[in-house]
Each structure stands twice: as structure tokens, then as C-alpha cells.
Amino acid sequence: MNKGLVKISPCFEDVMPQEYKELVEKGSYGQDYGVADLGSFKELIEEHPLCAGCGLALSMRLILASLPNPESTIIVGSTGCSALAFSQVALHNIHSLFGNQNAVATGLKRALKLRFPDEIKDVVVIAGDGATADIGLDMVMQSWFRRENITTIMLDNEAYANTGGQESGMTAEKAVLNMAPKGKNFPKVNLADVAQVAGCAYVATCNPAKSRVLEKAVKRAILAAREIGPTYVQIYAPCPTNYKLKPDEVLATVKNREKEGTYPTGEFISAKAQELFESLEGGSK
Amino acid sequence: MLNRYYRVQAGPEGYLPPAAASMGVMLPEKGEALVEGIIVSEEEAMQKIAEKIVNAKNPVFFPGPNILWAWNDSVLEKAYAVNDLVQSSGARVIPMPDYRPKYPMINPEVEINPNHPNLTIWHNHIDVCVFVGVHCHYANIALKIIRGGTDCYTIAICGEAGHEDAMISLRDVSIDTLRRLNDVIKSTGEGLK
Numbered sequence: 001m002n003k004g005l006v007k008i009s010p011c012f013e014d015v016m017p018q019e020y021k022e023l024v025e026k027g028s029y030g031q032d033y034g035v036a037d038l039g040s041f042k043e044l045i046e047e048h049p050l051c052a053g054c055g056l057a058l059s060m061r062l063i064l065a066s067l068p069n070p071e072s073t074i075i076v077g078s079t080g081c082s083a084l085a086f087s088q089v090a091l092h093n094i095h096s097l098f099g100n101q102n103a104v105a106t107g108l109k110r111a112l113k114l115r116f117p118d119e120i121k122d123v124v125v126i127a128g129d130g131a132t133a134d135i136g137l138d139m140v141m142q143s144w145f146r147r148e149n150i151t152t153i154m155l156d157n158e159a160y161a162n163t164g165g166q167e168s169g170m171t172a173e174k175a176v177l178n179m180a181p182k183g184k185n186f187p188k189v190n191l192a193d194v195a196q197v198a199g200c201a202y203v204a205t206c207n208p209a210k211s212r213v214l215e216k217a218v219k220r221a222i223l224a225a226r227e228i229g230p231t232y233v234q235i236y237a238p239c240p241t242n243y244k245l246k247p248d249e250v251l252a253t254v255k256n257r258e259k260e261g262t263y264p265t266g267e268f269i270s271a272k273a274q275e276l277f278e279s280l281e282g283g284s285k
Numbered sequence: 286m287l288n289r290y291y292r293v294q295a296g297p298e299g300y301l302p303p304a305a306a307s308m309g310v311m312l313p314e315k316g317e318a319l320v321e322g323i324i325v326s327e328e329e330a331m332q333k334i335a336e337k338i339v340n341a342k343n344p345v346f347f348p349g350p351n352i353l354w355a356w357n358d359s360v361l362e363k364a365y366a367v368n369d370l371v372q373s374s375g376a377r378v379i380p381m382p383d384y385r386p387k388y389p390m391i392n393p394e395v396e397i398n399p400n401h402p403n404l405t406i407w408h409n410h411i412d413v414c415v416f417v418g419v420h421c422h423y424a425n426i427a428l429k430i431i432r433g434g435t436d437c438y439t440i441a442i443c444g445e446a447g448h449e450d451a452m453i454s455l456r457d458v459s460i461d462t463l464r465r466l467n468d469v470i471k472s473t474g475e476g477l478k
Binding site for chain 2 (some may be wrong): 006007008009010011012015017020047087088089090206
């Protein structure tokens with residue numbers, strides 16, 4: 001798709017709701033907007049039903065502003081808090097069964113390659129930690145082993161948040177949640193390292209407190225997935241409801257965790273991805 | 286449960302009305318159409334559509350994404366043909382630009398959504414509605430909800446195989462079909478003068 005396709009049939013322009021006219025006229029389709037431009041264009045998500053201060057909601061907003069090609073991006077989601085918001089997003093999106101997201105994305109990407117061989121179609125999986133690291137780990141890892149050209153983004157709130165607060169594989173060791181009152185008994189899964197070993201061309205861990213870093217990671221992951229193979233971005237997006245944080249404490253928590261080294265950020269760039277980024281970014285990292 | 290006497294008529298039929306297909310209503314073959322669950326000729330169905338629209342107090346067209354967005358030249362041509370229908374019918378247009386549920390609520394004054402179409406129908410006191418250019422699976426959801434919760438008469442102008450859950454449904458609708466329907470509506474309207 002290109003921006004030329006996102007236009008209203010002239011005979012129905014007068015009845016189209018204002019929101020859609022603005023998406024066409026002031027939206028990010030076909031534009032080179034980024035997080036620095038937030039506030040100056042019509043965003044792909046404006047309303048959502050997530051909790052006040054939700055780290056996941058802020059991360060989604062930043063991810064959507066970072067997409068290099070929003071008009072030709074298809075999001076594949078899974079069960080979880082993010083699924084409640086993704087139906088509000090002005091992008092094509094597919095909600096898959098819990099854990100199936102990378103299998104669905106695989107089929108979708110392969111079909112799009114056949115149907116539109118000369119066009120860029122980005123398939124981006126955005127799912128929570130439960131869907132990515134627990135229930136869907138099989139599908140996630142198999143898609144990496146097969147070197148599928150899809151980007152996997154995990155919104156890691158370290159819990160099954162909308163079912164009352166059960167621990168997930170990504171919950172930190174000893175963390176106490178409503179449904180894990182004794183504290184978690186084993187360490188947080190290091191999925192970033194697993195992704196690297198499993199064949200991802202680019203892996204990043206980041207958080208919404210550093211929006212430009214997050215933007216760069218999302219863009220790089222999508223561009224590398226187009227050209228090379230699977231990529232993985234893990235975003236720490238704390239849940240204020242289950243971790244008993246006030247909305248204004250969420251970003252401070254993110255910063256503290258990074259500072260104390262319990263949620264480090266960083267990148268793994270394969271040799272092929274490095275070559276690609278150097279050609280696209282003029283040698284800058 | 287199959288019921289050979291089941292008729293697809295204006296509701297409100299109550300919470301969770303059955304899918305007409307599950308009650309034995311079959312889709313029409315090519316060249317045929319459905320009127321209230323019975324297979325009739327396309328011409329007969331067109332005449333019924335014209336009568337319903339012309340006699341309605343507040344007929345409204347619900348164009349969907351297939352024609353609201355200018356995907357290609359063929360779509361544009363179809364959109365203009367639907368617009369001609371709207372003009373001939375003296376109907377109002379309320380668009381269904383996409384299928385997002387858009388919680389907490391859509392604005393029923395200016396748009397309709399397949400997840401809660403009853404809100405738009407109640408708000409605007411619509412007695413006859415015409416679905417056109419809506420993807421079939423979303424049209425089916427909306428048609429059932431409307432039949433369940435409102436007394437609105439539903440018409441589906443479909444480019445594919447038609448809709449059992451609409452009170453009247455045409456299938457394989459092309460630009461030529463739209464033009465023929467337009468002629469029928471015009472002549473029916475003239476007959477009432």
C-alpha cells in the first residue's frame with residue numbers, strides 16, 4: 001500500500017467522520033514522522049482502555065510513532081492487555097489465539113510475499129510477556145529458527161496483568177504479585193539471549209523512558225526483518241495496577257531498574273544487520 | 286435447529302437471535318436473491334428493495350470500507366454508482382469507515398460500527414438500512430445485532446454470495462446491477478407521485 005491508497009472516495013468525503021479525514025490529511029501514512037514529532041500529527045492511537053499510567057500504553061504509542069512504513073504495516077497481537085488497545089489502532093491488525101501470534105505472523109508474511117512480491121509489507125508481532133515468553137514460546141522460537149522475516153516486540157510488564165496478576169516467566173525472581181503471594185521462585189527468563197542464539201539478526205532491550213532509543217530499536221528491528229530475518233525487541237513496560245505503582249511512578253521505576261542493573265538495555269547486532277544499518281544510516285550506530 | 290418456516294424479518298427478535306443459516310435459510314444461487322429468507326429472482330428482490338426504500342420514513346445507506354476508500358478506479362466507479370442510488374432514494378448516508386470497536390463509544394450521529402450497529406439505528410430512528418461495501422463477515426455480525434435489537438428493516442447489497450441474515454439480499458452485485466437497481470428505485474418513486 002502507499003499513501004495514494006489511503007484516500008477517501010470523493011463522493012463520500014462529505015459524510016466521512018472528521019477523525020478519518022484527519023488520518024488522511026494529518027496522519028503518519030506515507031510520512032517520515034518519529035517520536036520527536038509526537039503532538040504535531042494525527043496519531044494511530046488516541047483512545048485506549050488501559051489503566052492510568054500503563055507503561056504498555058506509552059510504549060505502544062511510541063512504537064506506533066516509530067513504524068517506518070505504517071500504511072503497509074500489519075500488527076499481529078495476542079491475548080493480553082495490549083489486545084484491548086490494539087483494536088483501537090488505525091492500522092491493520094490481527095488478534096491471534098493466545099500464544100499463536102508468531103505462527104499467524106509467519107503465514108501472513110509468507111502470503112504477503114507471494115501476493116505482493118514487489119511491495120514492502122512489514123509484519124510486526126506485538127504481544128505481552130505471557131504470550132511471548134510462556135504460552136507462545138514454541139511459536140516464537142520456531143519462527144526464529146525458520147528465519148522468518150518478522151519483527152517480534154514483547155511488551156514486558158512482568159505479569160499476567162489483566163487476569164489478576166499471576167507471575168509469568170518474565171517476572172523477576174522473588175517478585176510478589178496478587179496471585180503469586182509467596183514471590184516468584186525462579187529467575188526471569190533471559191529471552192534476549194535466547195533470541196540471539198535462536199537466530200535473530202537484531203535484538204534490543206529498551207524502555208519507554210528513553211523514547212529515542214526505543215524508536216531506533218523498533219525502526220532497526222523492522223528494517224532488519226525486511227532484509228535479513230527475524231528480529232526481537234523487548235520493551236520493559238511496567239504495570240502500575242499489579243505492581244502497586246502510582247501512574248507517575250512508572251517511568252521512575254523503569255529508570256531505577258535500568259540504573260540498578262535489574263533491567264538492562266542494549267542491542268545485539270549481527271554482522272549482516274550491522275552492514276545493513278551502516279548502508280541505511282550512513283555508518284552511524 | 287433447522288426450521289423450514291423461519292423467516293428473516295424485522296425485529297427486535299431478542300438477545301442473540303439465531304444465524305438465519307442455522308435455521309435453514311440458504312444463500313441464493315447466481316441470478317437469484319433472498320427476501321425474508323425465501324429465494325426469489327433478482328428482479329423481484331430489486332422491486333422489494335425499491336418499495337422498502339421509497340416507503341421508508343428514514344432510509345439510510347451504510348457504505349463500508351470497500352467503497353468508502355478509493356482503493357482503485359473500479360471502486361471509485363462503484364462508489365459513484367452507490368451515490369447515485371442514494372440520491373435517487375433521497376436517503377441519508379452514515380459511513381462504516383472501518384471495523385474498530387473504538388471504545389468507549391462511537392459517535393452514532395455520524396458513523397456506524399459493526400460491533401454495536403444498534404446504537405446508530407436507535408439514535409437516528411432508522412427504519413430501513415442498506416449495507417453496501419461492507420466485508421461479509423462484519424456485515425453478518427451487524428445484521429444479526431440489528432435484527433436482535435431493533436425494528437429496522439435490513440437490506441444487503443453484496444458483491445459476493447449474499448447474506449441470509451439480511452431481510453433482503455442481492456448477490457454478485459456489479460456496477461450494472463447497481464444501475465439497474467437505481468432505475469427500479471426511480472420508477473417506483475415516480476409511481477408514488
